[in-house]
Every structure is written in C-alpha cells, then in structure tokens.
Amino acid sequence: MAAPMDSNKSLHALKKFEKKLRKIEKLLSSKEQMVISKQPTRILCVQNGGLECNVSQSELWPLFAAFGNIDGIVMIPRKSYSFVSFTDMTCASQALHHLNGHLLREGRDPTQDVILYLFYTETVPSSMMPSSEKPAGLLIVEDFVSxxxxxxxxxxxxxxxxxxxxxxxxxxxxxxxxxxxxxxxxxxxxxxxxxxxxxxxxxxxxxxxxxxxxxxxxxx
Structure with a gap:
C-alpha cells in the first residue's frame, strides 16, 4: 500500500503547487500589470527572487547560468521578483523546468523558506527597467568608511x-x-x-x- 499512498501524496503536492502558481500569476498580472506568456520565451520572471526577499543577483546568476548563457538579470527595488534573460529560449525552458519550485534558502521555519516560482514573459516592462538616474537630493560620498x-x-x-x-x-x-x-x-x-x-x-x-x-x- 506504500506506493499508492506515496502517489497520492505526490499528486496532492503537485495540485497544491499548481494552485500556488495560478495565484501568483494572477497577482503579477493584475497588480504588477505583467504579461505572462503560456509559451516558452527567453525571459523568466522569478517570483521570490527579488530584492524584497533579500535575494541578490550573485545568488541567482550561478543557479540559472547552469542552464545556458544569460543576457542579464534585472533586480527591481522593493519588488519580490526579478527577471532572468537568456540568450536562447531552450535554455530558459530548461531552467524553468528544473528550477520552478526550487528551494533557494531554507528559513527557520517553513513560512520563511525562499521558494522560487518561475513564469515566461515576453519583455521586462519598461517601467521596471533599472535606471542610473539618481533620486533628487541624493549625494554619494565615495569611500566614506574604510x-x-x-x-x-x-x-x-x-x-x-x-x-x-x-x-x-x-x-x-x-x-x-x-x-x-x-x-x-x-x-x-x-x-x-x-x-x-x-x-x-x-x-x-x-x-x-x-x-x-x-x-x-x-x-x-
């Protein structure tokens, strides 16, 4: 009876994961005005892979680079997601297949686990592209501390x-x-x-x- 029980657990976990994906996709589409693609693209939106989740570009790069050449990784201030752009669509597809649901960092309890949820997107919204323009009143003092x-x-x-x-x-x-x-x-x-x-x-x-x-x- 062990095998059917394990199979039922796996099926339940899969349904729970798919429900989570649908919930996140709906949130990204409605709140962030993000266009999620059902077909493979070169660009992945990485939910929970953003600065708001205390995730850095240096953590994501080697993880995704294992699946092919990366054009770039865009981190958005105060957002819980980031964008990973590959040079090839096949590489992005492999990354999504292997890393969707990946536990990036284990927390002190399950509520603090950093789990990555991936989605295809055609482009990085222009309003989210990083800018080199400094906020008004900002003064940068180089090497202020040793x-x-x-x-x-x-x-x-x-x-x-x-x-x-x-x-x-x-x-x-x-x-x-x-x-x-x-x-x-x-x-x-x-x-x-x-x-x-x-x-x-x-x-x-x-x-x-x-x-x-x-x-x-x-x-x-």
Whole structure:
C-alpha cells in the first residue's frame, strides 16, 4: 500500500503547487500589470527572487547560468521578483523546468523558506527597467568608511544565531538587528520611551560624527 499512498501524496503536492502558481500569476498580472506568456520565451520572471526577499543577483546568476548563457538579470527595488534573460529560449525552458519550485534558502521555519516560482514573459516592462538616474537630493560620498570600519560594523551583526530578542528580530525572508530602539513593525515606528539597553554602538557614533563634520547632517 506504500506506493499508492506515496502517489497520492505526490499528486496532492503537485495540485497544491499548481494552485500556488495560478495565484501568483494572477497577482503579477493584475497588480504588477505583467504579461505572462503560456509559451516558452527567453525571459523568466522569478517570483521570490527579488530584492524584497533579500535575494541578490550573485545568488541567482550561478543557479540559472547552469542552464545556458544569460543576457542579464534585472533586480527591481522593493519588488519580490526579478527577471532572468537568456540568450536562447531552450535554455530558459530548461531552467524553468528544473528550477520552478526550487528551494533557494531554507528559513527557520517553513513560512520563511525562499521558494522560487518561475513564469515566461515576453519583455521586462519598461517601467521596471533599472535606471542610473539618481533620486533628487541624493549625494554619494565615495569611500566614506574604510574597509576596517566596514569589518567592525559587520561584527555588530549576529551571524547564524538561533536566539531572538528585542534587538534581534526575524522577518519573513530576513533577520534584522535593531540599535538604540526596537522598530515596531506593527505601528511602523519606534517607542522612544523604551530604548534598548545596549544603545547605539560607538562605531555608529564615529560615522555620524564624521558625517556631521563634513556637513552631511546637522545633528544626530
């Protein structure tokens, strides 16, 4: 009886996966005005492969490059999806066949798993193409901090810790570290009457003082 039971489980999992795909496709079409193609194309939309899910281009490139030459990968700010463009449609088809439903990253529990869902699309919408134009008021200061300062800042972040506290929280696709005050995501603000015991690290104060001395900020 083991084989039929396994077969039933596989069929149930397949139906659940297809239902998930239909739900995502409907969302992308209606909310994002994306044109999803039923026929193979060179361009794949990768749901859960975007910056909003804390996924980087460097993670996606070797994964998809295993199936052929890539023209480029477009990451969209504040979006949960990205676009992978192949030089050949056959390569895109193979990638979709092998990577649709791929577990890119396992979370602390199943709700935090980063699972990729792939769709064919004819083009990357022009409104979503990356732009080199800087936002109004943006000032870029090259090499503002040294490599040593960068390393010291990274040491402030917990790596691989399973513990959670007020200053270290877990979101759906990423872990966050709070300094000074805990950011309350339910109210989208901090409670100024309830500061964190460790305060703000001196490494951050040094950066803020330098920014103040250069006239980049007038207070902190």
């Amino acid at each position: 490599q040593e300062v960068e390393e010291n800042l990274l040491k402030l972040l917990p790596e691989g810790s399973e513990e959670t506290s007020k200053d270290t929280g877990v979101m759906k696709h990423r872990q966050v570290k709070h300094f000074g005050f805990e950011f309350k995501y339910d109210i989208n603000d901090v409670d100024v009457k309830n500061p964190l015991p460790d305060g703000i690290p001196h490494e951050c104060h040094d950066i803020l003082k330098r920014a103040q001395s250069l006239g980049l900020v007038d207070h902190y």
